[in-house]
Amino acid sequence: MRRLVKLPWIPIEQQWLDILAVAAAEPLRNRLMLALAYDAALRCEELCALRTDDLDPARRMLRVRAETTKNRLERIVRYSAPTGVLLREYLTHRATISRARGTLFLSESRRDHAERLWTWSKMLRRIAINSGVPQFLACSQDRRVVS
Template identity: 35%
Template sequence: MRLSAVIERYLAHLRDVRRLSPATVRAYRADLRDLADILDDPDIGEITREDLREWLWRVQQSGASRATLARRAASARGLFVWAVAAGDLSTDPAARLVTPKRGRTLPTVAPAEALAEMLADLGAAASQTGDPLALRDHAILELLYGAGIRVSELCGLDTDDVDRERRTVRVWGKGAKERVVPFGMPASAALEAWFVRARPVLLARQADRDRGRAALFLGARGARLGPRTVYDLVARTVGPLVGRPVGPHALRHSAATHLLDGGADLRSVQEILGHESLGTTQIYTHVSHERLTASYRLAHPRA
């Protein structure tokens, strides 16, 4: 069977069985199509480890970063593991494929005090003007930070996913895995203002109200909010706090780091973020250590 045919079956598995996001499936598709193109779409049983090394060498020669090399190698390993399990291969040519270790960079974290001040100012201004978009934006930022959720999870929320009494939100993470995450009083107050004062106004702008009726957050025309609006909002409000443009994940990074700074245990933070591996969550301990070291060097007379 041709490699390209196996790739399409694998992508269908990722989409329909593992329920990965469209963006993730597109990334796998790009990586694996590059593999098929470089190898001239051979029969999958003819591929050797040397073929895969040759492919990665060409990727490296094109100027790709170590992160890109690591991602493409991981995509190939996933494909061949699945192909063996599906019976398309008897041995896995990528089993011992070695790639350069991916460099780890610390995530961007907004200072807790500056973030709290920005959110308070934004909430006060929105409450005073009563502008529905301003009230919505404040609720979005408070929930992103208060619950540490991803932008895809936020945009997929329905009104029924929010328990306003218990102050929890049910989110569907990667691989359609469900988790329930708590949020605090500031996010609760912002959501109440959104539900009562703003959401009905935006919903009324939608000619077909069934399109936006279930969605928690709505766009200016009353339909379900898209991620582009959230990216623009975070870049405009959080970016100045860290001195460069950032996306919604900066609030997730900030939430995790501030939880650890406040004494939360690593396992609890892992559950809140929905990480499968504790190792993924441990990056935030490095952030906390870096911040602690920086504070020490600034403040201690013998530093």
């Protein structure tokens, strides 16, 4: 007997527009994280573990290291030109926080300034609530931004 598989929730166009309108008011780092997660279908752990040497801006490619993936297989993914613009702006901003190579996304809080950013759930929750699309939070808790 075949098992039924529940299909993932996919936002309708107006919901995406609402999510993007709220995300546009987010800081640069958060907008880039959302764009990369969408473009490359990254899980939370994969996104937060990205390193500066995982980037190939010339080819708009990103390496997802095997140790951060569920299946322990490395993969190379592309990201869009608009995400590339955000990335270039973020790297300039990141240099004001820390010039050290390593973790791509750094915390800007006073408590753990320039340390690795471990999660982005607060940002996703804020976007889901402010956009009026609570399903977005539920889908993000599945660890992958719906694409």
